[in-house]
Amino acid sequence: MNTVIAFVVIFGVLVFFHELGHLVMAKRAGIFCREFAIGFGPKILSFKRKETVYTIRLLPIGGFVRMAGEDPEMIEVKPGYQVGLLFNQKGQVEKIILNRKEKYPNAKVIEVEQADLEHGMFITGYEDGEDSGLKRFEVSETSFYVVDGEEIQIAPYNRQFASKTLVQRTLAIAAGPFMNFLLGFLVLFYLGLSQGVPVNEPVLGEIVPDSAAEQAGLREGDVVKEIEGTPMNSWKDVVEMIRANPENELLFSIERSGEELEMTVTPDSVKSENKTIGQIGVYSPVEKTFFGSLKYGLVETYTWSKEIIFAVGKLITGQFSIDMLSGPVGIYDMTGKVAETGLTSLLSWTALLSINLGIMNLLPIPALDGGRLLFFAIEAVRGKPIDRQKEGIVHFIGFALLMLLMLVVTWNDIQKFFL
DSSP, X not given: OHHHHHHHHHHHHHHHHHHHHHHHHHHHTTOOEEXXXXXXXXXXXXXXXXXXXXXXXXXXXXXXXXXXXXXXOSOOOOTTOEEEEEEOTTSOXXXXXXXXXXXXXXXXEEEEEEEETTTTOXXXXXXXXXXXXXXXXXXXXXXXXXXXXXXXXXOOGGGSGGGSOHHHHHHHHHHXXXXXXXXXXXXXXXXXXXXXXXXOSSBOOOBOTTSHHHHHTXXXXXXXXXXXXXXXXXXXXXXXXXXXXXXXXXXXXXXXXXXXXXXXXXXXXEEETTEEEXXXXXXXXXXXXXXXXXXXXXXXXXXXXXXXXXXXXXXXTTSSOGGGOOOHHHHHHHHHHHHTTOHHHHHHHHHXXXXXXXXXHHSSXXXXXXXXXXXXXXXXXXXXXXXXXXXXXXXXXXXXXXXXXHHHHHHHHHHHHHO
């Protein structure tokens, strides 16, 4: 049960931050966002705030922000349609009722002659039962279709994704991966503040109870000057000396509160990677400072990003097999194992997954954010966008291939962990 909760929370946070990036930058550009969704498939929970519907869906395999104009509008008003019109206080059409018009007795019913609900925002037609000729009605930019009693907001062209500048569209798409990098950094920054940042100084950190270090009288904060007469200039020097001397008595020369002391410590013998090493039960020294934690978050985010990019490169060049990839099942299994080791490990795992998600989404693969950014780059070079229908076909094929890859990876995970 704990694994389920941990997986759902981590998945929700990663997707929420990613899609929030898209949503915020899209709204800043004036794009009408119909839906902000976590998950795919049937809706579990939904509510509407202002013009956007926020939903949680059943399948935990991603999320999306549905921006107006990215897909063809589902509703089209054609000549010959009979529709009902309701007006706002300015005399503009506020609602276009497509069926069940009898439920709206105050609606003006017309037979449509022409409708431009993207650019011109008008509708012309003949009023039912009147011979007054063709009439033109201005349509509000915040108007709605009404279908089966449900209101669906109309998206004028200036609120659609395609109407925005190349820079605005690029920022709206790139903001998703950026938020994943930001989340990873913030988690690592928090860990640095709360747990401390490792420092490479010959100072003893926390002492493990009943360990060889405690039995010898060592204390947290002791500065190790020498071990067996060898100067200790860093924490790495201390670790290497202890690891190289299992069960061997070592003379420590330390400084404690300005006083020079000597203590004898015998490292315990421990098996590690098929060899025996010494261990005295002391954690590495850490510091808890704002700027130290800030640097730690930035450096770790960069280091993990570089490692993930190298791993992707090895996958592309065939040095990694597809069998080594993990999908939702593998991530679920690993999340359970990490959760058992404590909150700190779980937060580190969350940061790693978030950075990984950001990098994966930036890959120039159709249907991913990186694929869309690639099309924007081509548009910048050509000076004009690629035909939307052709681009849509490429993204559809890319999405289908990604789903196929997801099925293969998931099957591999099932074989590894359950068969």
